[in-house]
Amino acid sequence: MPVHVIVGSQWGDEGKGKIVDHLSENVDIVARYQGGANAGHTVVIGQQEYILHLIPSGIFNENVICVIGNGVVVDPAALLEEIEMLRSFGLDIKKRLLISHNAHLIMPYHKLLDRLREEQNSRIGTTGRGIGPAYIDKFSRTGIRIVDLLDREVLCKKIKTNLEEKNKVLKQIYGEEELQVDDIIEQYQEFDKLIDEFVTDTSFYLNNALKENKTMLAEGAQGALLDIDHGTYPYVTSSNPTSGGACTGLGIPPTAITKITGIVKAYTTRVGNGPFPTELFGEESDLLRRWGNEFGATTGRPRRCGWFDAMLVRYSARVNGIQEMAITKLDVLSDLSEIPVCTGYRLNGKILKTFPTDEKRLDKLEPMYETLPGWKQTLTEITQYSDLPERAIQYITRLEELTGIPARIISVGARRDQTVFKDV
Numbered sequence: 001m002p003v004h005v006i007v008g009s010q011w012g013d014e015g016k017g018k019i020v021d022h023l024s025e026n027v028d029i030v031a032r033y034q035g036g037a038n039a040g041h042t043v044v045i046g047q048q049e050y051i052l053h054l055i056p057s058g059i060f061n062e063n064v065i066c067v068i069g070n071g072v073v074v075d076p077a078a079l080l081e082e083i084e085m086l087r088s089f090g091l092d093i094k095k096r097l098l099i100s101h102n103a104h105l106i107m108p109y110h111k112l113l114d115r116l117r118e119e120q121n122s123r124i125g126t127t128g129r130g131i132g133p134a135y136i137d138k139f140s141r142t143g144i145r146i147v148d149l150l151d152r153e154v155l156c157k158k159i160k161t162n163l164e165e166k167n168k169v170l171k172q173i174y175g176e177e178e179l180q181v182d183d184i185i186e187q188y189q190e191f192d193k194l195i196d197e198f199v200t201d202t203s204f205y206l207n208n209a210l211k212e213n214k215t216m217l218a219e220g221a222q223g224a225l226l227d228i229d230h231g232t233y234p235y236v237t238s239s240n241p242t243s244g245g246a247c248t249g250l251g252i253p254p255t256a257i258t259k260i261t262g263i264v265k266a267y268t269t270r271v272g273n274g275p276f277p278t279e280l281f282g283e284e285s286d287l288l289r290r291w292g293n294e295f296g297a298t299t300g301r302p303r304r305c306g307w308f309d310a311m312l313v314r315y316s317a318r319v320n321g322i323q324e325m326a327i328t329k330l331d332v333l334s335d336l337s338e339i340p341v342c343t344g345y346r347l348n349g350k351i352l353k354t355f356p357t358d359e360k361r362l363d364k365l366e367p368m369y370e371t372l373p374g375w376k377q378t379l380t381e382i383t384q385y386s387d388l389p390e391r392a393i394q395y396i397t398r399l400e401e402l403t404g405i406p407a408r409i410i411s412v413g414a415r416r417d418q419t420v421f422k423d424v
């Protein structure tokens with residue numbers, strides 16, 4: 001039962017979309033297991049760039065079935081926009097997209113509350129896609145699921161019950177207008193007609209497929225350090241991007257997982273607020289942002305940039321069980337004569353044994369660096385590992401030593417074909 005889990009190893013935007021698209025050439029199914037339209041996964045084929053928020057990045061390989069699992073929070077408006085975008089490129093997704101009937105819906109009040117909370121107390125720097133409020137409702141057992149769309153009576157009752165509470169909050173805490181029950185019911189019944197053909201029991205589908213020995217990629221969104229349990233809380237998202245989330249988010253057993261690949265950017269970025277030990281400021285940060293085009297795929301916000309952090313990736317390897325790395329964006333470092341890499345942290349004169357996830361220690365610690373020589377050579381046309389410059393190989397080898405994870409894939413450009421496999 002070969003399930004290969006692909007996880008983001010840092011703070012998201014490591015290039016998961018690109019690698020999943022590439023690997024999906026050889027699988028039957030690609031399934032997203034958590035998050036929602038806060039994700040922005042970029043796939044570049046030829047000259048064309050596609051940004052996916054909810055639909056798995058396997059959609060560009062026509063033999064692949066794409067699944068949105070029960071762990072995902074689905075914004076039907078965002079989903080329909082994405083389906084339309086794909087159709088406008090002539091992509092036929094009929095019978096190739098399946099959506100779990102148990103996935104929770106993002107409702108208009110989730111997006112509104114997300115934005116209002118951020119405006120009043122902008123601590124997290126969320127994407128404003130309603131993710132936190134939707135997962136709050138899921139866990140407080142008041143959420144509305146896709147299956148609820150099927151029955152008008154159930155849907156009306158659930159929306160009414162939710163609005164009774166949400167309208168009080170909107171009006172009394174935020175001084176906003178109340179939302180109208182009938183408008184939302186109309187809108188969501190309309191959505192139901194448009195997405196109904198994709199909805200099914202995806203856990204049943206996936207487990208049957210696994211029995212037939214079909215191969216599958218589980219595509220994580222976000223990254224380990226944004227994980228609600230293992231990330232830099234409270235500056236995290238509201239789901240479990242780490243590999244364990246693939247089981248609960250898809251309804252497949254842990255025993256089905258045969259491989260876990262961590263997508264690792266050759267340096268570090270973060271969007272939104274929160275601690276970032278190796279963050280750069282000023283000109284160095286601007287350079288990395290420009291070379292790497294580090295602007296959010298969902299919100300367009302400039303990403304914060306910094307050096308590679310081996311302490312962080314070692315931690316990520318532990319909480320995910322990463323067995324191999326795909327190192328992305330190596331080409332972005334090509335103009336540097338020297339490349340600092342963080343090997344560990346010191347706090348109050350002591351070397352830390354592991355990555356601390358509390359804000360206080362993260363803000364105070366001092367990263368320790370070693371400097372590696374740059375290769376000063378363009379990498380974007382290289383297709384064979386052995387053709388990489390010696391110093392680029394030295395950089396990769398050092399990252400392998402420092403993180404304890406072998407690298408298997410090296411990405412040297414955004415395009416699908418700018419991917420180098422290392423023989424292992």
Ligand code: GDP
Pocket residue numbers: 008012013014015016017018039040041042043044292293296297328329330331332411412413414415
């Ligand atoms: P994801 O959220 O992990 O899928 O990553 P994003 O798509 O948000 O961000 C990664 C960005 O880097 C996108 O613009 C990709 O097109 C781009 N990208 C991916 N791999 C590479 C690479 O190896 N080199 C360069 N230069 N760009 C890359």
Ligand code: IMO
Pocket residue numbers: 008011012013014038039040041124125126127128129130131132220221222223226235236237238271272273297
């Ligand atoms: P992909 O899948 C990078 C960040 C937000 C914010 C925090 C919480 O493209 O890697 P949320 O809207 O989830 O409540 O925001 O998480 N964030 C991401 N950062 N890549 C993402 O997804 C992200 N999804 C959420 O910037 O700091």
Ligand code: MG
Pocket residue numbers: 012013014039040041042297298
């Ligand atoms: Mg992204």
